[in-house]
Amino acid sequence: MSAIKIRDNIYAVGARDPEVRIFHGYATPFGATYNCYLILDGDKKILVDNVKAAFTEEFFRNIEEICPVESLDILIQNHIEPDHSGSFPALLERCPNLEVYCTAGAQKGLKAYYGWEGACHVVKMGETLNTGSYTFHFIPAPMVHWPDSMLTYLAEEKILFSNDAFGQHICPPVNYDDELGEERLMERAVDYYGNIVLPFGMQVTNLLKAASALDIELVCPSHGVMLRTYIGKMVESYAKWAKNETDPNKVVMVYDSMWGSTAEMTRKICAEFEAEGKQVHVHCLADEHYSAVMGDIVEAKTICIGASTLNNTMMPTVAAFLTYLKGLKPKNRVGLAYGSYGWSGEATKEVAAVMEGMGWEVLPIRKQLYRG
Numbered sequence: 421m422s423a424i425k426i427r428d429n430i431y432a433v434g435a436r437d438p439e440v441r442i443f444h445g446y447a448t449p450f451g452a453t454y455n456c457y458l459i460l461d462g463d464k465k466i467l468v469d470n471v472k473a474a475f476t477e478e479f480f481r482n483i484e485e486i487c488p489v490e491s492l493d494i495l496i497q498n499h500i501e502p503d504h505s506g507s508f509p510a511l512l513e514r515c516p517n518l519e520v521y522c523t524a525g526a527q528k529g530l531k532a533y534y535g536w537e538g539a540c541h542v543v544k545m546g547e548t549l550n551t552g553s554y555t556f557h558f559i560p561a562p563m564v565h566w567p568d569s570m571l572t573y574l575a576e577e578k579i580l581f582s583n584d585a586f587g588q589h590i591c592p593p594v595n596y597d598d599e600l601g602e603e604r605l606m607e608r609a610v611d612y613y614g615n616i617v618l619p620f621g622m623q624v625t626n627l628l629k630a631a632s633a634l635d636i637e638l639v640c641p642s643h644g645v646m647l648r649t650y651i652g653k654m655v656e657s658y659a660k661w662a663k664n665e666t667d668p669n670k671v672v673m674v675y676d677s678m679w680g681s682t683a684e685m686t687r688k689i690c691a692e693f694e695a696e697g698k699q700v701h702v703h704c705l706a707d708e709h710y711s712a713v714m715g716d717i718v719e720a721k722t723i724c725i726g727a728s729t730l731n732n733t734m735m736p737t738v739a740a741f742l743t744y745l746k747g748l749k750p751k752n753r754v755g756l757a758y759g760s761y762g763w764s765g766e767a768t769k770e771v772a773a774v775m776e777g778m779g780w781e782v783l784p785i786r787k788q789l790y791r792g
């Protein structure tokens with residue numbers, strides 16, 4: 421990838437990773453990008469975030485299209501997760517006097533990850549950095565995505581560097597939301613939300629409140645395409661998802677099956693829901709990674725989980741999905757546990773217990789001895 425000119429003095433200088441298929445346990449069938457941004461303000465050169473360590477060379481090449489890496493003055497580190505900070509040691513090697521702006525949590529993280537104990541500008545909500553003609557406003561957003569996370573707003577250009585917020589895992593040959601198309605954008609965004617942001621509805625609501633005062637023309641996230649046309653749609657969707665507004669007509673069915681009996685139950689139950697006019701999304705865990713289900717979970721009111729009994733418990737694929745789901749904490753759902761068994765049939769009871777543990781309304785279990 422080359423540097424992408426966004427404005428006269430602003431460039432995207434991140435890296436593309438079309439090959440990545442699992443990203444910290446999250447399936448990325450369409451690859452990912454690690455976006456970061458270079459801003460020139462007179463003789464000041466400011467970098468917002470950096471990239472995964474393995475992509476440092478590509479990142480440096482992109483910067484060098486604009487200016488020498490050694491000439492960078494300031495690094496705004498919005499978040500310390502290694503996909504945004506992996507090049508930090510290499511950057512410091514080439515720019516030992518780089519001034520770093522980040523939250524207190526990020527400072528701790530930079531020390532823990534990289535042993536870095538340098539002087540740092542620790543920023544809080546509402547604090548700004550003036551670099552001459554530009555003012556950067558810092559907006560800490562704890563848990564969107566980690567405790568150290570923040571966003572940075574460049575007032576004069578009306579650009580929000582949103583880091584993980586509003587991101588999408590995709591590595592398309594285009595740079596902007598309207599080039600990708602609304603449907604594809606929102607499909608990737610809800611997948612990202614379901615896998616990354618879902619547990620943090622309250623924090624997202626707080627962030628949207630803080631961002632509502634800003635005049636934003638361009639959102640530059642750390643993953644996926646930049647938003648210039650569908651900012652309103654994205655913010656509206658985040659607000660809805662953060663409030664856990666589900667669709668009573670949307671049903672998700674997730675299952676695995678050894679001999680096809682639970683698959684057959686899935687087809688029957690699916691047909692029943694469809695006869696009621698519901699929209700059913702079916703995922704078989706033998707074919708799909710458990711994280712591929714999460715985009716549909718975000719808006720579905722009813723979630724049916726099918727597991728046959730294997731050695732007195734549920735199938736491991738379903739157990740893995742439930743472990744993942746529990747961590748992402750979808751609330752206020754209606755659950756149905758179903759599955760086939762041969763003699764003891766523990767699986768469905770175990771699935772229903774997990775649903776109860778998440779506080780869901782649980783429908784009566786549907787169990788079937790072998791093929792009925």
Ligand SMILES: Cc1cc2nc3c(=O)[nH]c(=O)nc-3n(C[C@H](O)[C@H](O)[C@H](O)COP(=O)(O)O)c2cc1C
Binds near residue numbers: 730762790
């Ligand atoms: C390796 C293996 C272990 C099984 N263990 C149990 C068990 O512990 N308890 C039980 O009720 N059924 C057990 N079964 C029977 C299956 O649950 C039963 O065949 C069921 O119909 C399979 O549903 P499926 O076709 O959806 O996989 C086992 C089946 C296999 C192949």
